[in-house]
Amino acid sequence: MTKRSRSEPTGEDLLATRRKLPIWSARRALLREVAAAETLILTGETGSGKSTQVPQFLHAAGYTEAGAVGITQPRRVAAVSLARRVAAEQACPVGSLVGYAVRFDESFDRRPPKRGGTAIKFVTDGMLLREAASDPLLSAYSALIVDEAHERSLASDVVLALLKSAQARRRSANGGGAGPLKLVVMSATLEVDTFCAFFDGAPAVQVLGRSHPVEVLHAAEPCEDYLEAVVTTVLQIHQLEPAGDVLVFLTGEDDISAAAAAIEARARLLPATSPTLLPLPLYAALSPAAQMEALAPAPPNTRKALARARLLHTPAVLATNIAETSLTIEGVVYVAYHAARRVDSLLQLPISRAAALQRAGRAGRVSAGKCFRLYTERTFEARPPSCNALLQRPPATPSCNALPCRLARASVDDLEEATAPEVLRRSLSATVLSLLSLGVKDVLSFEFLTPPPADALAAALEASSSHCAPLTTAARSRRTAACSPGCRSSRSTAEPCSPRGAGVSLGRCSPCSACCALFHSPHSHREAADESRLRFRSPGGDTLTALHVVSAYDAASGGGKARGEGRRWAEANFLNWRTLETAVQVRTQLVATARRLGLGDGDGRVPDGVASAAQPLSSEESVELRRALAAAFFLQAAVRRPSGDYVTLVSRQTVSIHPSSALFSRRAPCVLYNELVFTTRLYMRDLTTIEAAWLAEVAPHFFKSGAAAAATGAAPSAGQPRMRIHGGGSFR
Template sequence: MPSPSPPVLPISEHEDEIVAAVDTNPVVVVIGETGSGKSTQLSQILHRRGYTRRGAIAVTQPRRVAAVSVSRRVAQELGVPLGDEVGYAIRFEDRTSERTCIKYLTDGVLLRESLSNPDLKQYSVIILDEAHERSLNTDILLGLMKRLVKDRASDLKVLITSATLDGLKVSEFFSGCPVLNIPGTLFPVEKFYSTERPTNYIESSLRTAIDIHAKEPPGDVLIFMTGKDDIDKMVSKLEERIQNLEEGSCMDALVLPLHGSLPPELQVRVFAPAPPNCRRFIVATNVAETSLTVDGVVFVIDCGYVKQRQYNPSSGMYSLDVVQISRVQADQRAGRAGRTRPGKCYRLYPMSIYQKEFLEATVPEIQRSSLAGSVLYLKSLNLPDINILKFDFLDPPSRESLEDALRQLYLIDAIDENGQITDVGRIMAELPLEPSLSRTLIEANELGCLSQALTVAAILSAEITLRSTRSKDMEGKRKRQELPDGSGWGDHIQLLQIFESWDQTGYDPRWCSDHDLQVRGMKLSKDVRNQLCQIIQKIAKGAPIFCTGR
């Protein structure tokens, strides 16, 4: 099958303007409307213009699913195998080679690379994409890029790209750098509001989806849900309702989920065109707001909510809360209906809530997260002029959050009473884990149970969830009862026992399927465990460690 030729997108018309700005400025802000092509085309433009002759182009993404999907698209457009000239790197997975000159990577991976190579000399261009999402890592990278362009003014170019970011604010942060505005191809989108907030947004989304399918002309439907659980329910119920429709009353339908933990082979289906005479329903998290563009969408259903992690420094605890989206997010969602032709957006909330209750923009992650990992990272850079409490952030976190992070790190021996990083802290910083998990592994090694702690850390990092099966038959129930239950010691011991049971089968994928465990997630936990073991052995350099065995 021939590779698709690069599409003619709005950004292509501005190629000369972009290259001229990059040639003459160390930092350029590119505000590209949704659909302008900034994520896939900017790297290719700079590659064509010779910027990869003296280093690779790094393009950061806040989300793993976007790093993988966009790199795959760019490789297709350039007609090269993924992992050669074009590749990606996400936590615990690296598909790059010595030939890679365009590299898509999560912002967290770029931060980790800077630990071993603070000047990031391997890159001639660093593009911070989707900066409007204001992820914690992107905000730290903005501060580090500000420092780095001073040290590498002659041989580094930095581009900050976004669909909605306040360009003037970022320009001021980078000493008045130029801001380029690239229009997108957006058709008008008609917005419909509910008269009141529905008591159940899944049921309301379901009714709206069936109404569209029965009454509207062809065109795909994008339904925004808050997370994987909602998506699974919605996909199941929507498939059932569509099957119960009178035969011949509607065109065919295909229901597809889209979220971060979906296996790559299932993600790809979302980007393939719909079969003839068939409407696709894509049920997605906010990954489809700006990070990924799904062609063919004409109708959007917006429940008005998003799942957001919130950290409370007082309790030291995270909560995963369903909260109202911002007006910026609502507008992004609506804009997804106007990519290919005029569209419609069904908002499951009244206009008064949009106008009076929604925040103007999303609260940056840095102002609602634990900063322990970020502070440990900054400490490990050994930059004498960095004062953590005065670090140059685009939007500074509260002093309470920073002090909480310092307190947490002190309690787990990562920093001393003077705030200096300790030897233990340096080891922790080299592990791609939350500080508390890193410290657990170090302590487990001292106590001779590193092998078991590695297994638990790997499963937690792979985000394995114990799903309830849909199977109602007795055989399914019998098999489920065979899963270890933790022997009363809690979830972590249960996860350890599950992995050890799988290990005893020789890592047979059928065992996972029989017990309704995600095969891909379990395989990932095995790979993560091996990688963590290798990292620890490299750090230890001959010191006694006990990470082999079950």
């Protein structure tokens, strides 16, 4: 791909651009509101300038004299790109006055701002949680801005609750002289009542207007093949509309590959005089360099470059929307998308109306634009829109409250007002462990923004208590490895094993849990991709399959010394190179944490060979790893019934093996699953085969011998005693 050049705007140009933003004229009124309230709820349309300007307003007003101004973002690419933009506007290098901290990458000065350190710091929600683990008061900050709060991720909801607690403690004598903590919660689309009530009646203000107008067009009729509709729309824009880049939202990486291939193929049939059409992907698994390439502007010096359309995509695994918020993608004038979002490889749900408004706003960031909605206007207008007003207090009784979200499957003819909070639709086990490590003593009474179902929270607490002893100081430091309760337990269980077995459990369980993300199957090479997947398949299940892939990648890349070779090998085998690199980074982080905490062999050492997994596992090491996983995830065990389906041992639900699993056609007698997903039925994903007898051995406090046979309704095999869950009664 040819590297694209661009002329850097001058300081005067940037200042002129800032002054044109809708929020600029409201800055004095906004600062008065911030000064008058400890917490302020701020909403404003996409493109109004909230993400880049509010932290600079606070800095200019003197808030950074008492500490840094922190801005949280739900995604790494947004935090990094916003930090670069604000640094450019402040005429300073990234890492000085303006910095960022995301997983595996950071650039900021740790000194206090008044001593020349970073004053404006962009962080992901997860990184702020890590800071709170060591400093619950977040004393390094004088003000914090929680951006894109409408996404309601688990991390952002927990961050909001911790910030409310930190504010209260800093007001009291326990603040230790840290001073008050200002908080600004903002988004383009926000359920104002929910946030105002959570922060005890905090005031809310709104900023009217986006930078440029957006014309919204709807499909005349519902489309049968949304991918075909997307490709056709992009080509029509390219041929009929004036110069400008195109932003297209798709549901997953496979659809991205298919659309890109179709657009490239059809673009070759266009007249020779037609401008170039260049598809570029943008999704979370891409390398940071590739993401920044997609965000960069096209060359401004030629008509051909100006007319070049860039196809930018975002996968939506559980409503992932990397290009939907916070990012200004230079040159984008046109946005096209369908109403579908993917929550599972077999299930698509409609996006919310809030997301639809966010997507339309992408077209009005840098100039007047058009949004092509590939669904009917009736589909969108089925729900009442949200209110917007010029920096003014919302009415005491808003006329358009957000409607509650359903968690069942729905037709794209029925758009919900907002996406359901993750706390209502995700496992809470990792969140509970995080809360425990943060010193929250009564998790059941923790003040969530939206309280999760009591039974889900109790089950997550039970899972954490089953795996984890009371958290010591060393145990809390394990939080830096960002592991689930199960992964933490698997590391502890592996300690009595051989050094390599311990290291394998330590450094593989977490990065290999998302096996399906390692593979991709482009439509044009589906058969070859399936053959590649079969070559790596392990009879031990998805975790061992992923371990096999990572081991082979280590060998191909020379243990990280020849990354170019490793990338070419991954692409040739239809593997996601970025996912492999992330797995290696997570493994390195886990091993470093283990060495610091003295985990590993009897002397507290982690063998050097663990840092590279080029050697395949022996049969003994495979057993050690699977036993460690059994000790970690015994609450997620399921056994096969004579009928061929499975039943979970704890919840006694009837489940099936997900078609993407390496075990789909094998039907192992007893398995562990990483998660359950519902499409047309309840499926288990990320599976590992185990021996049923191991459960009573690795978790005698929970299982009695014979539970597996009792659960299936079959008679135990010769010499195998029955097994029951303590306190759970009979399975018959």
